[in-house]
Amino acid sequence: MSDGLAAVNAEPFDETLLDDEEALAHADETLRALAESGARVRREAYAAKQVERGLVELDRPRAVVAAGADARLLRAVLEPWCPVPFVAWPGPGLPGWVGALDLVVVLAPTGGDPETASAVYDAVRRGSAVLLAAPENSPLVEAGRGRDTVVVPAQTGDPLALAVVVLQVLHTLGIGPELSAETVASALDEVASRCSPFLDLSANPAKDIALVLADALPLLWGGSVLAARAGRRVAETLRRMTNRPALASEADHLLPVLEGAPPRDLFADPFADIESPPLRPALLIFDDGAEQPVIQESRQRLLDMAESRDVRAKIVSWTEGPEVARYAALQALGTYAAVYLAVGLGRFQPRT
Incomplete structure (x- = not known):
């Protein structure tokens, strides 16, 4: 895989921590700050x-x-x-x-x-x-x-x-x-409500994104200028929170990375003693409702390439309200996901 991404190996990710009160309590300060964005x-x-x-x-x-x-x-x-x-x-x-x-x-x-x-x-x-x-x-x-x-x-x-x-x-x-x-503040309040730590995996979109990224290298793309900017800001947060690479870029730059993803080994033994298997990419598409044909075409190319290489793809959508409110909501959604990913990786656990 290009850009040196293949050299990164997976760390243990414990999805039960995403609904564990004690584990989430260690991230309370960060989650509280996110919840107060609208205020x-x-x-x-x-x-x-x-x-x-x-x-x-x-x-x-x-x-x-x-x-x-x-x-x-x-x-x-x-x-x-x-x-x-x-x-x-x-x-x-x-x-x-x-x-x-x-x-x-x-x-x-x-x-x-x-x-x-x-x-x-x-x-x-x-x-x-x-x-x-x-x-x-x-x-x-x-x-x-x-x-x-x-x-x-x-x-x-x-x-x-x-x-x-x-x-x-x-x-x-x-x-x-x-x-x-006020429309931006209301959108941020709505994201905080939907991504609350008190909502479990089945009802929390940010925890679901974290699960997609649990053993993956994030590739982030947004079609509009603001969606692409939200992707770049979330990639920065992912790198800071998890110490893993995360790449946000244009479709033409992400396609070679997807194409270079090694095929998934269907015959691999899931119980084999592999301490840290290499990470494969996962594609996050930030959708703010932009419908220009060139955006739709680029998105489909990315999705088709991801499917052909058996790469997980997740569409992160927020299409409600004016464009700045949508941008803020997408950035907040991705930031919540980064926090939950860090929780699952044990980044917020006290060091002994």
Whole structure:
């Protein structure tokens, strides 16, 4: 198999831990934080209520540059809609052409880092309008204060919650689609309800995904821009939670990995003394309801290849609500699955 994935061997996975109260208790802090995702969106939205008044005097910018946490989420949402050029800039600093006619949006939910700070300093120095989302008492806000700076007071340290609220604020400027933070919060609440640790394997979609990935290397794909981004974020979480590889990419990059999957040995003795058999891939498809023909064609190619190589495939769907709510729900579903996979692998067990 390509990309070095064949070199990884399986660790013991105990599916009974997914419904074991004691095992789940060790992951309580992580699961509780996930369950509070919707509340964090509401808290950020409430704190930002007064921000729109500060935008009244701002004219429509010549261009928008976004920097900081989840700037690429803003790009994914705004690019198809924004009436002016939009750039997600990784930093440091800002592009050379940015000036007084442009708007710089900076997301720093925990106060920022040197690269984010350099974008703020550059924007103030060049006289750009600045929409700065950061904790009010952070040095970044003090450095960025100015006549053309509007501060969104970050409350929770949650990049997604803050990005949702900034998108809602940008709609006021006419450079983003209408977005209700409450619809995103409600979607996250619904995911938390469906993926609760108190629901057993038969009724919990996240535990079911974890079971699919128990002895597998995850390959994640989403057809729309936002579904693909949700897949990338979930892959990051899977790698962090399980110390296993996880690959999120375009269909053309995943197809060779599927094609290279070794055939399953139908005659293998399940009771043979194999301490850690090699992992085979499993395909997760993130479906947010996008129905463009090119997306449907790519999805079918992946499913057909998976079937031909006897690779397990799972479609993770959330097609309710506006696109940002669907994105948030897919990311949350995948994150719950990553936590349950880590529980089954014993990652949350106390080390002796």
